[in-house]
Amino acid sequence: MKATIYDVAREAGVSIAAVSQVINGKGKISEERRAKIMDVMERLGYKPSVIAAALTGKKTYTLGLLVPDISNPFFAEIARAVEDRVDHHGYSLVICSTDNQDERVERYLTLLQQKSVDGIIIGTGIEDKELLAPILAKSIPVTMIARGLPGEAIQTVTVDDYEGGRLAAQHLLSLGHTSMAVLAEHPKVTSSQERIRGFREAMAESGQTLPEYFVKSGGRDLIKDGKRNASELMRYAERPTAIFCCNDLLAIGALQAARELGISVPRELSVIGFDNTILATVTNPALTTIAQPTERMGGLAVDIILQKNGEQPDESSRTVLAPELIVRQSTAAPLR
Amino acid sequence: MKATIYDVAREAGVSIAAVSQVINGKGKISEERRAKIMDVMERLGYKPSVIAAALTGKKTYTLGLLVPDISNPFFAEIARAVEDRVDHHGYSLVICSTDNQDERVERYLTLLQQKSVDGIIIGTGIEDKELLAPILAKSIPVTMIARGLPGEAIQTVTVDDYEGGRLAAQHLLSLGHTSMAVLAEHPKVTSSQERIRGFREAMAESGQTLPEYFVKSGGRDLIKDGKRNASELMRYAERPTAIFCCNDLLAIGALQAARELGISVPRELSVIGFDNTILATVTNPALTTIAQPTERMGGLAVDIILQKNGEQPDESSRTVLAPELIVRQSTAAPLR
DNA sequence: TTGAAAGCGCTACCAC
DNA sequence: GTGGTAGCGCTTTCAA
Numbered sequence: 001m002k003a004t005i006y007d008v009a010r011e012a013g014v015s016i017a018a019v020s021q022v023i024n025g026k027g028k029i030s031e032e033r034r035a036k037i038m039d040v041m042e043r044l045g046y047k048p049s050v051i052a053a054a055l056t057g058k059k060t061y062t063l064g065l066l067v068p069d070i071s072n073p074f075f076a077e078i079a080r081a082v083e084d085r086v087d088h089h090g091y092s093l094v095i096c097s098t099d100n101q102d103e104r105v106e107r108y109l110t111l112l113q114q115k116s117v118d119g120i121i122i123g124t125g126i127e128d129k130e131l132l133a134p135i136l137a138k139s140i141p142v143t144m145i146a147r148g149l150p151g152e153a154i155q156t157v158t159v160d161d162y163e164g165g166r167l168a169a170q171h172l173l174s175l176g177h178t179s180m181a182v183l184a185e186h187p188k189v190t191s192s193q194e195r196i197r198g199f200r201e202a203m204a205e206s207g208q209t210l211p212e213y214f215v216k217s218g219g220r221d222l223i224k225d226g227k228r229n230a231s232e233l234m235r236y237a238e239r240p241t242a243i244f245c246c247n248d249l250l251a252i253g254a255l256q257a258a259r260e261l262g263i264s265v266p267r268e269l270s271v272i273g274f275d276n277t278i279l280a281t282v283t284n285p286a287l288t289t290i291a292q293p294t295e296r297m298g299g300l301a302v303d304i305i306l307q308k309n310g311e312q313p314d315e316s317s318r319t320v321l322a323p324e325l326i327v328r329q330s331t332a333a334p335l336r
Numbered sequence: 337m338k339a340t341i342y343d344v345a346r347e348a349g350v351s352i353a354a355v356s357q358v359i360n361g362k363g364k365i366s367e368e369r370r371a372k373i374m375d376v377m378e379r380l381g382y383k384p385s386v387i388a389a390a391l392t393g394k395k396t397y398t399l400g401l402l403v404p405d406i407s408n409p410f411f412a413e414i415a416r417a418v419e420d421r422v423d424h425h426g427y428s429l430v431i432c433s434t435d436n437q438d439e440r441v442e443r444y445l446t447l448l449q450q451k452s453v454d455g456i457i458i459g460t461g462i463e464d465k466e467l468l469a470p471i472l473a474k475s476i477p478v479t480m481i482a483r484g485l486p487g488e489a490i491q492t493v494t495v496d497d498y499e500g501g502r503l504a505a506q507h508l509l510s511l512g513h514t515s516m517a518v519l520a521e522h523p524k525v526t527s528s529q530e531r532i533r534g535f536r537e538a539m540a541e542s543g544q545t546l547p548e549y550f551v552k553s554g555g556r557d558l559i560k561d562g563k564r565n566a567s568e569l570m571r572y573a574e575r576p577t578a579i580f581c582c583n584d585l586l587a588i589g590a591l592q593a594a595r596e597l598g599i600s601v602p603r604e605l606s607v608i609g610f611d612n613t614i615l616a617t618v619t620n621p622a623l624t625t626i627a628q629p630t631e632r633m634g635g636l637a638v639d640i641i642l643q644k645n646g647e648q649p650d651e652s653s654r655t656v657l658a659p660e661l662i663v664r665q666s667t668a669a670p671l672r
Numbered sequence: 673t674t675g676a677a678a679g680c681g682c683t684a685c686c687a688c
Numbered sequence: 689g690t691g692g693t694a695g696c697g698c699t700t701t702c703a704a
Contacts, residue, residue, distance in 0.1 A: 002474050004697055015675040020699060027700095028673055045470055050450045051390050053698035055680045060387065062430070062451065070431075071416035073409055073614070083433055092447060094398070095406075095431045097419055111428060114386045115398065134381055138338050223617075252618050259620075279410070281559075282588050284595075284620030300660035340681055351691040356683060363684095364689055388681035391696045 003044040006077070020237040023048050054116055063305065064094045064112035064120040066105060071097075072222075073277040074247065074294070075176060078123055081298025089306055091118070092105060098124045099220075100186065106131050119305040119336040121145050125189050145301040146292070147191055148318065156318040157301045159292040161191045164323035165244070167290055168272050171325055172242045173206050175333045177270065179215035181233050181240035183226050192217075192246040195274060199244050199294025214240060218250060226253020227260075234261055234269070241334035242270035248277045251287055266332035276326050285329035293321050338534075339380040348376040372469055390452055399641065400430045400448035400456040403440060407433075408558075409613040410583065410630070414459055414482060417634025427454070427640055434460045435556075436522065442467050449476060455641040456570050457481050461525050481637040482628070483527055484654070492654040493637045495628040497527045500659035501534025501580070503626055504608050507661055508578045509542050511669045513606065517550035517569050517576035519562050519586040528553075528582040531610060535580050551577060554586060562589020570597055570605070577670035578606035584613045591666070602668035612662050621665035629657050 006022075009016040014033060021027040022037045029037075032062055040046075054060040063086055067075040083093050094117065096108040105126055112120055112136075117139035126132065129152055135142060136154075144156040172180055184192040200210045216233065218225025226245060230253060231299060233240060245251035251273030258265045265271055265285055276291035300319055341359075345352040350369060357363040358373045365373075365584045376382075391658065399422055403411040419429050430453065432444040441462055448456055449470075455477035462468065465488055471478060480492040489517075508516055518535060520528040520623060536546045554561025562581060566589060581587035586607030592599045601607055601621055609616055612627035634656055 006697080017675055017677095017700080018673090018700075021674095024699080030673070033673090045473070046449045049452060049697055051387055051396065051452045052680090053699070054387050055385075055682090055697080056393055056699045057680065058452075058699075068414065070406070071409070071412045071417065073407070073412070076407045076409070079431070080405065080433060083406065083431065087432075092426050092430050092432065092444075092451065095415070095419065096423075096428065097416060108428075110383055114383045115396075116385060116387045128588040137381070223614075241338055247498070262581075278407075278559075279615065279618055282615055283618055342681080352690055353684085353693090354689090357690095360683080366689065369680075369689085385681055388696090389683070391681080391698090392683045393696065394683075 003046040005046075006050065007044055008037065008040050008046050011044065012037045020157055025230070050055070059118045060116045061091045062094060062115070062117045063091050063302070064096065064108070064117045064125065066096050066098055066108055067123045068122065068125070069097045070095055070101045072249065073279055074292075075123060075146075077277060077294045078298055081295045082145070082302055083298075085299040085302035089302070091306075100125055100189070102127050102131060109135055113138060119143070121146060121301050121305060125191075127188055141305050141307075143301050143305040145297055147189075150190065153317070155304050157304065158318070158320055159297065159323045160320045161194035161196035161323075162201075164274060164290040164292075165195035165200070166202040167198075167323060167325045168195075168244045168274070169199045169202035169206075171288070171327070171331065172213060172244065172270060172272065173202065173208075175242075175270065175331060177193050177242040177334050178208060179238065179240045179334075180208075180210065180242045180244060183229050183245040183254060184209065184215060184217045185222065185246055185250070186219055187217050189246075195244075195246050218297045222247065222249035223253040223256070226250035227257045228253070230254035230257035231261065234258070234263060241268075242272070245271065245273050248273040248275045248279045248287060251289065251330070252283060253281060255283055255285075255287070266330050269333060270331040270334070272331055276324075280326070280328065283330070288328045288331040289326050291324040291326050293324075295328055296321060339382040340382070341382075344373065344376050344382050347380065348373045362402075375404055390589070395454045396452045397427045397455045398430060398451070398529070399427050399638070400432065400444070400453045400638070401459065402432050402434055402444055402456065403459045404436045404461070405433045406431055408585070409615055409627075410611045411459060413613060413630045414634055416640055417631045418457060419634075421635040425638070427642075432441035436461055436525070438463050438467060445471055449474060453481070457637050457641060459483060461527075463524055477639050477641050477643075479641040481554035481633055483525075486526065491640050493633050493640065494654070494656055495633065495659045497530035497655045497659075498537075500610060500626040500628075501531035502538040503534075503659060503661045504531075504580045504610070505535045505538035505542075507542075507624070507667065508580065508606060509538065509662070510610065511578075511606065511667060513578040513670050514544060515574065515576045515670075516544075516546065516578045516580060518546065518552070519565050519579055519581040519590060520551060520553045521558065521582055521586070522555055523553050525582075531580075531582050549557070558583065558585035559589040559592070562586035563593045564589070566590035566593035567597065570594070570599060577604075578608070578667070581607065582610050584609040584611045584615045584623060584625055587625065587666070588615060588619060591619055591621075602666050604671060606667040606670070608667055612660075616662070616664065619666070624664045624667040625662050627660040627662050629660075630655060
């Protein structure tokens with residue numbers, strides 16, 4: 001049986017109030033009693049219940065993290081960064097995979113609320129913004145990470161997706177490509193949309209246009225979708241010489257498709273990804289990609305939600321971090 | 337402000353006991369009152385506090401999961417499997433990355449205990465078995481996954497590491513290799529040890545021996561360690577024609593080393609991994625590896641710890657699942 | 673300094 | 689059927 005504050009008090013011959021004081025290092029206690037109580041706590045293996053403390057108004061020291069899928073390397077890295085920072089502040093993390101389904105988001109949101117978490121970090125897209133209304137109304141701190149929610153007054157930490165798209169386009173453009181395609185996630189994923197927008201605009205500035213039929217969207221199984229859509233692209237009479245993929249998983253699918261079709265990367269086809277996950281370092285050819293500063297993003301999101309950042313965050317501050325082009329071996333000049 | 341059971345009771349003009357009954361679907365209430373209360377709960381956006389309920393003896397519906405590193409794809413997959421099953425039972429998951437450090441294990445263990453989780457699934461190695469004593473004493477359910485704790489009476493779900501090692505050896509042996517090396521994790525990781533034991537014994541049955549200097553151990557950064565150790569192996573005068581890596585990350589390091597040294601895989605060197613993570617499907621050549629049934633392992637571990645498995649689990653039952661050889665392109669017959 | 677006591681939100685038992 | 693009430697383990701006044 002677990003020891004309670006009463007057990008300690010009785011054993012030490014003091015009141016529970018005294019024990020509470022030494023637990024929290026508050027109030028005044030004689031060094032003698034203090035030592036005695038500490039001793040008893042140690043002997044009984046007493047650990048104060050966070051649950052009970054939380055009920056009296058203290059915090060639960062628990063944060064929730066919503067991601068599309070924790071087994072997706074990008075989000076696993078985000079989760080690790082968040083966890084590290086959270087742990088640093090003495091908190092723990094409840095992780096929830098939403099599969100990008102609003103219905104699951106809703107379920108997890110109320111679940112986390114019922115568990116009285118001290119804040120929720122959302123790294124998954126949300127279609128129906130109304131989902132957040134209930135928890136915002138209960139003034140549970142919410143911060144978005146890696147995905148924005150346009151128009152909502154919510155603290156957000158993202159990479160500059162638009163700029164990332166531009167970087168990708170500029171890289172391809174500078175290599176001399178004139179026929180480029182895009183592999184995106186589900187159309188509802190805002191980060192994909194932004195990346196495409198940046199990509200498209202950079203192309204436009206170069207006098208090129210991105211035809212609609214050169215933009216393919218995927219769904220659930222990103223690698224498979226990437227492969228299928230890339231194959232499709234490669235079957236066009238006028239096939240693209242480069243593909244910008246909105247994440248590394250899609251890019252891997254593209255790489256697989258190319259291999260299967262006997263198309264050499266990067267000689268005949270350049271492929272560029274996004275995220276710079278561990279996967280990008282492992283493929284052959286290694287994947288040129290746009291890096292997101294996952295560590296910083298995770299750390300920032302936590303600091304913001306815990307308001308350990310010093311200044312009072314203003315209502316709708318959005319922190320946008322710079323993406324970085326990582327050139328590896330999957331991109332090169334087009335054949336002619 | 338969040339609504340409480342009192343708010344609902346007042347608003348509905350009933351006692352809190354009545355509200356509690358409809359929340360839990362217990363006791364007897366007239367359909368009329370019941371409807372009225374439901375209505376008020378809805379209107380107020382009332383969600384019962386798990387914290388308060390837990391304090392009265394009910395469960396917290398939260399489980400803890402300890403893994404070495406959530407950003408390691410293998411454990412991310414395990415985590416996803418566990419999460420899915422846990423969610424299925426209405427629970428949520430607190431995930432903790434231990435970096436294989438006992439000190440962190442200990443910290444997380446007491447933290448989870450203080451948060452009154454209903455059980456802890458441990459997927460990380462533990463050197464000092466005494467660490468578990470405190471929580472076992474408090475009779476908090478504990479289950480090990482993917483890693484065993486020899487000699488302890490703890491429910492365990494693992495793959496047959498020994499057999500996995502054998503499978504790897506047999507595959508290489510059948511290909512005709514006679515000079516094989518091993519890349520392992522840190523020597524204290526028991527799963528690695530078992531895999532090596534199986535590998536070694538299968539070799540012995542074939543009349544071969546595994547020289548000690550052909551077994552290299554890594555530490556923190558698995559890919560980097562794998563690369564370094566593989567390079568070292570390849571510099572021996574009598575270098576091995578095949579390397580068995582205790583996980584895919586190490587295998588990737590080996591692949592990278594080979595490429596850097598201009599050694600062709602699988603023509604000049606066969607590489608076989610373990611885990612069958614997403615990484616194995618992505619390398620070039622794709623990695624031959626030993627698959628672990630992560631989904632089943634995760635599901636089983638949850639069912640066991642929640643005792644939803646029907647039968648009373650006996651004190652020290654160990655569930656050992658069969659590994660599976662997945663042949664891809666990184667293994668072949670040796671040159672001569 | 674120290675301790676008695678009033679909650680925190682909810683469950684469960686018991687009397688009506 | 690229904691509601692009063694005693695806790696659950698802990699924090700926090702507030703007297704003493």
